[in-house]
Amino acid sequence: MVPKLPDIDFTNAAFRHRLTQGGGRGQALAKAVGLTKGRTPDIIDATAGLGRDGFVLAHLGAKVTLIERSAAIARALELALKQAKAAEPLFAEPASRITLLFGDARQVLAGLAPSTVYIDPMHPARLKSALVKQQMRQLREVVGSDDDSALLIQAALLHARKRVVVKWPMLSALPDTIPNPSSTLSGKTTKYLIFAR
Ligand SMILES: C[S@@+](CC[C@H](N)C(=O)[O-])C[C@H]1O[C@@H](n2cnc3c(N)ncnc32)[C@H](O)[C@@H]1O
Numbered sequence: 001m002v003p004k005l006p007d008i009d010f011t012n013a014a015f016r017h018r019l020t021q022g023g024g025r026g027q028a029l030a031k032a033v034g035l036t037k038g039r040t041p042d043i044i045d046a047t048a049g050l051g052r053d054g055f056v057l058a059h060l061g062a063k064v065t066l067i068e069r070s071a072a073i074a075r076a077l078e079l080a081l082k083q084a085k086a087a088e089p090l091f092a093e094p095a096s097r098i099t100l101l102f103g104d105a106r107q108v109l110a111g112l113a114p115s116t117v118y119i120d121p122m123h124p125a126r127l128k129s130a131l132v133k134q135q136m137r138q139l140r141e142v143v144g145s146d147d148d149s150a151l152l153i154q155a156a157l158l159h160a161r162k163r164v165v166v167k168w169p170m171l172s173a174l175p176d177t178i179p180n181p182s183s184t185l186s187g188k189t190t191k192y193l194i195f196a197r
Pocket of ligand 1: 046047048049050051052053054067068069070073103104105106120121122123139143146152
């Protein structure tokens with residue numbers, strides 16, 4: 001059976017809530033990538049997926065480059081960004097700061113001289129899969145799990161000039177080919193591993 005594509009919509013009520021009530025630059029994602037009151041780094045989101053983390057960072061003022069290697073998901077993102085650009089400024093302004101690239105970030109990063117790279121790989125399904133939100137479940141049906149994420153993290157560590165941030169499940173260990181992070185920001189179920197360069 002052909003998996004159903006996740007419906008990506010940055011302009012719905014749930015995402016409006018995330019943008020407006022998500023905690024601004026005080027939220028863990030923003031702090032992890034180094035967005036502060038006076039500093040707004042450009043971000044390469046090397047695992048675009050549903051584009052939500054990247055869109056949140058663009059809403060907070062960052063110029064964001066999304067990289068996605070699934071052609072179907074990249075196309076869905078392209079359409080969702082177009083829709084957001086035609087919507088009210090809350091959605092149109094962040095969308096105008098986003099560039100979408102289709103390809104494998106392991107190769108694409110080499111040509112970008114990135115400052116800060118953010119990586120949120122698809123982890124294998126958790127046993128309590130009923131808890132996984134429907135859209136993320138649909139995304140996983142399309143892209144599978146990113147078993148090569150250690151190679152992407154290594155490529156980012158090679159190319160990023162300032163910082164690499166990896167979102168990782170709270171209770172999973174990092175592959176042993178990855179060095180220890182410089183620091184960690186913990187949420188409830190995930191943590192942000194920060195590698196200063
Ligand atoms: C868990 S999702 C990311 C979710 C995203 N952070 C969000 O907020 O919606 C991971 C995505 O990264 C993509 N991906 C994984 N490895 C990649 C690579 N090396 N290059 C480009 N895209 C990659 C997968 O196809 C998948 O769509």
